[in-house]
Amino acid sequence: MLPESIRESVIRLVDRSDRKSPLAFVGREAELDHLDGAVRSAVDGEPPLQTNVRVVQGAPGMGKTALCEEFMKRTAARGERNGHQVVCAPLHPSDLSTPPLTLVKAISERINDAQGEDVPHLRKKVVDATKGGVQAVQNFFRSEGWAELKNQRHGLSDSSTLESCLDAFAQYVWEYGLTIVLMLDEAQNCDVNSQQTKNNAQAIYNGRHKARMPLLCFGLPDTTQVLDQLKISRIPAQSVWDIGLLNPGEGREVIKRTLDHAGLSEADDDWMAHIKSMGMTAAEWRTWREALVDGLDEASDDFPQHLTAGLIAACKGVLNLPVGRKPDEALLRDIAEMHRERKREYYSGRLRSPAVTNHNAAFGAICRLAEKSGNGLVRWDDAVEIVAAGRHASAQDADDILKTAINKGVLGCDDIANPDFIAPPPIPSMQAHLGMRYDQMLASGQRNAPAMQDIIDGLAPDSANDGGG
Numbered sequence: 001m002l003p004e005s006i007r008e009s010v011i012r013l014v015d016r017s018d019r020k021s022p023l024a025f026v027g028r029e030a031e032l033d034h035l036d037g038a039v040r041s042a043v044d045g046e047p048p049l050q051t052n053v054r055v056v057q058g059a060p061g062m063g064k065t066a067l068c069e070e071f072m073k074r075t076a077a078r079g080e081r082n083g084h085q086v087v088c089a090p091l092h093p094s095d096l097s098t099p100p101l102t103l104v105k106a107i108s109e110r111i112n113d114a115q116g117e118d119v120p121h122l123r124k125k126v127v128d129a130t131k132g133g134v135q136a137v138q139n140f141f142r143s144e145g146w147a148e149l150k151n152q153r154h155g156l157s158d159s160s161t162l163e164s165c166l167d168a169f170a171q172y173v174w175e176y177g178l179t180i181v182l183m184l185d186e187a188q189n190c191d192v193n194s195q196q197t198k199n200n201a202q203a204i205y206n207g208r209h210k211a212r213m214p215l216l217c218f219g220l221p222d223t224t225q226v227l228d229q230l231k232i233s234r235i236p237a238q239s240v241w242d243i244g245l246l247n248p249g250e251g252r253e254v255i256k257r258t259l260d261h262a263g264l265s266e267a268d269d270d271w272m273a274h275i276k277s278m279g280m281t282a283a284e285w286r287t288w289r290e291a292l293v294d295g296l297d298e299a300s301d302d303f304p305q306h307l308t309a310g311l312i313a314a315c316k317g318v319l320n321l322p323v324g325r326k327p328d329e330a331l332l333r334d335i336a337e338m339h340r341e342r343k344r345e346y347y348s349g350r351l352r353s354p355a356v357t358n359h360n361a362a363f364g365a366i367c368r369l370a371e372k373s374g375n376g377l378v379r380w381d382d383a384v385e386i387v388a389a390g391r392h393a394s395a396q397d398a399d400d401i402l403k404t405a406i407n408k409g410v411l412g413c414d415d416i417a418n419p420d421f422i423a424p425p426p427i428p429s430m431q432a433h434l435g436m437r438y439d440q441m442l443a444s445g446q447r448n449a450p451a452m453q454d455i456i457d458g459l460a461p462d463s464a465n466d467g468g469g
Contacts, residue, residue, distance in 0.1 A: 003270035024257030027250040038214035058243035059409025061305030100162035162203035187219035201230040278326040313338035362390035364438025
């Protein structure tokens with residue numbers, strides 16, 4: 001049996017349903033610096049317009065939530081800047097739909113949410129460093145001071161503007177030397193039809209209130225379009241970051257650090273004693289673990305979601321080992337198959353949306369045309385023609401289908417707002433998955449695949465290659 005300490009760590013990793021630790025965070029330094037730029041602007045006293053807003057957008061599974069969590073942890077650990085303690089307030093899209101006073105109270109209740117709760121060794125340090133500011137503001141909003149802020153000193157009511165509420169809030173926030181960073185995850189889910197949401201979003205973005213709160217937004221590829229509908233517009237291009245795959249080598253480091261975290265490491269005495277009890281030497285274990293890391297790394301495409309799936313498969317494989325059986329090649333094969341199955345489940349989930357589920361053949365045909373183009377791009381109009389032929393859809397419907405597919409991470413694009421070219425999925429194995437499904441449909445004559453192939457055959461190679469540059 002596994003040592004209990006190892007077993008508990010492995011089970012926690014397998015059962016964990018969120019997208020943050022204990023998976024190791026590696027890389028993304030440019031993205032973290034991009035987010036921190038808004039904080040630097042705020043604490044340096046620059047005007048809040050545009051400079052204090054940052055957007056990170058990308059396909060599902062790229063690690064946006066993990067990036068958000070890591071930024072909050074690093075902000076908590078860093079402490080004071082330019083005389084101000086910087087703290088983060090995680091917001092949900094639904095918070096923006098609430099009356100201004102309710103939103104301000106939500107902000108006040110969350111300014112301590114990101115203070116190192118997932119990193120216990122930072123907890124005391126962070127609390128000690130911030131208790132003069134964070135705790136004072138927290139205590140104020142847990143006391144009669146909240147009623148005083150609302151009714152007596154400022155005469156605020158539910159009909160008050162967010163601008164006036166934030167100005168009143170700022171008197172207390174800045175008195176204790178705090179800069180609050182608003183962290184809006186899943187920003188694409190903001191209610192663009194709610195006037196209250198629009199009013200709140202514009203007040204945070206356009207207001208010159210004393211609080212000067214940087215706004216960091218995380219969401220799917222159409223996030224900037226959603227923000228534009230909320231009148232958070234005029235965001236300069238340099239304030240928007242399209243997050244992609246990890247850099248080569250970073251995925252491998254994630255795997256190794258996570259295995260260490262779970263205790264499957266030579267540094268863990270309990271684990272090595274367990275290995276030796278099964279008749280396996282340290283050198284044999286080292287060789288097996290290296291083969292595991294190699295296999296997971298190769299199969300993960302530097303895509304964070306696939307890294308998570310592979311690590312969970314590895315931990316399940318270890319948990320399922322029969323008593324007395326040591327890790328061997330058969331276990332590596334079992335883990336690889338579990339990994340493949342989890343990846344297939346991911347692809348099925350991405351393709352199961354009602355808006356895209358009937359167009360898998362067309363997406364596969366676009367992948368095949370991209371291969372033919374020589375530069376991996378397909379002209380938008382050609383992609384529209386393929387989708388329209390696949391389901392006898394109108395050009396407008398095909399256009400909408402493609403934009404939904406991009407937002408779901410099924411396809412890529414140069415600019416979702418004004419697209420000229422479309423690309424296969426950013427994940428190579430998903431591109432192969434779609435292409436294979438198209439080939440199968442073409443071979444069996446299903447779902448208008450022959451009609452789509454006629455379009456591909458009718459396009460000269462340079463027709464799809466005009467965007468090559």
